Amino acid sequence: MEDEVDRLVAAWRRERPDLDVEPLEVLSRVSRLARHLDRARRLAFAEHELEPWEFDVLTSLRRAGAPYQLSPGQLLTQTLVTSGTMTNRIDRLTKKGLVERLPDPSDRRGVLVRLTDEGRDRADQALAGLLDQERAILAELSRAQRGELAALLRQLTAPFDNVPG
Amino acid sequence: MEDEVDRLVAAWRRERPDLDVEPLEVLSRVSRLARHLDRARRLAFAEHELEPWEFDVLTSLRRAGAPYQLSPGQLLTQTLVTSGTMTNRIDRLTKKGLVERLPDPSDRRGVLVRLTDEGRDRADQALAGLLDQERAILAELSRAQRGELAALLRQLTAPFDNVPG
DNA sequence: CCCAACTATCTCGACGTCAAGAGACTTCAC
DNA sequence: GTGAAGTCTCTTGACGTCGAGATAGTTGGG
Incomplete structure (x- = not known):
């Protein structure tokens, strides 16, 4: 089946027969698929009344394990946003009762952000919903193909994930 | 080599041994890789003094072929932004002398956006730079692997690209 | 101890996007 | 022809993010 990248x-x-545009076959598909996934996720989260950014923060805390708390700085590096953005996010999640700010007992400059019980439940529910949706999208591929795809993608992401920058 | 998704x-x-998180192996990698690509692209375009959004608009016009003009509405559907955003983008690109607005001779409500000569050159240069960069990223894979990867990704994108939504 | 350098978080102003709607024009059934 | 519905672009206001700087607290060499 043809897709938008084939047309692109x-x-x-046709317009630039002098150029080798083969790289677009892979990387434009990655970008476009990511865009589709963003939209699909937004819909899936909406059923749990969560925004994607809320899911990002809540699940970062959830993955940390009990007692489900991290500093704003640790959340920055996990979610790849700037500090001003994170302050704003924590404010809003606090207002919704999904996280709470605690003073860091070992550093008076610091703060710890902790998941509330409701925050934990919401994160767990939204994750389950997300996985159901993703499984549906991946049903296009066989189990073996999914494994192949994951391995190929890993080869491309590893260099980014394993350098200082 | 291990990547961030392996850790995730x-x-x-560990935290949710009851869940099958296999879908993340593929789709989280897609999203994360797209994020890395966005950053890398921003850098590549900066060498040509272009923002990613400028590249999107200019290359949409460039791909249309001579005389390199499209309506704002056609640009909307190609770039997946809303009309207010597109008005703003066209304004700024006009100020930079990369595009110009012309009245549509066949519909007085309408406008045509046309690439200037400089806009066309800048789009061509930036595309060449982008392709060089992408080739470097894809050097991790053999030619055959790139073909496989493109085919697997097409299977996932085609359903999104070929439905009304 | 003390001070300079460093770290952690928050504040603030600018910017780009979106969504809804207004205004201008076109189309088509009657 | 005329009016209603549809189409196209632009305007407006709210919102989230970024980046730079401010504030408060920590650390380590002398």
Whole structure:
């Protein structure tokens, strides 16, 4: 089956026959698929009355394990947003009762952000919903194909994930 | 080589051993890789003094072929932004002399956005730079692997690209 | 001890996007 | 032809993010 990238590549080959546009076959698909996934996730989370950014923060805390608390700085590095954004997010999640701020007992500059019981439940429910949705999307592929795809993608992500930058 | 998703999946298996988190192996990698690509692209475009959104608009016009003009509405559907955003983008690109607005001769409500000569050159240069960068990222894989990867990704994107929504 | 350098979090202003709707024009059934 | 419905672009206001700087607290060499 043809997709939007096939059309895009065909247009480039017509307009710029001098260029080798083969890289777009892989990387444009990655970007476009990510965009589709963002939209699909937004819908899935909406059923649990969560925004994607809320899910990101709550699940970072959830993955940390009991007692489900991290500093704002640790949350920054996990979610890849800036500090001003994180302050704002924690404020809003606190207002909704999903997290709470505690003073860090070992550093008076610091703060710890802890999941409330409701925050934990909401994160767990939303994760289950997300996985159901993703399984449906991946039903296009066989188990073996999914494994292959994961391995190929890992080869591309590993260099990014294993350098200082 | 291990990547960030391997760590993420391991954390979930520890915290939620009851869930099957296999879908994350594929789709979290897609999302994370897209994020890395966004950053890398921003850097590549900066060498040509272009923002990613500028590249999107200019190359949509470029791909249309001579005389390199489209209506704002056509640009909306290509770039997946809303109309207010597109008005703003066209305004800024006009100020930079990369596109110009022309009245649509066949519909007085309408406008045509046309690439200037400079806009066309900038789009061509930025595309070449982007392809060089993407080739470097894909050098991790053999030609055959790239083909496999493109085919697997097409299977996932095609359903999104070929439905009304 | 003390001070300089460093770290952690929060504050603030600018910016880009979105969503809803207004205004201008076109189309088509009657 | 005329009016209602549809289409196209632009305007507006709210919102979330970023980036730079401010504030408060910590650390370590001398």
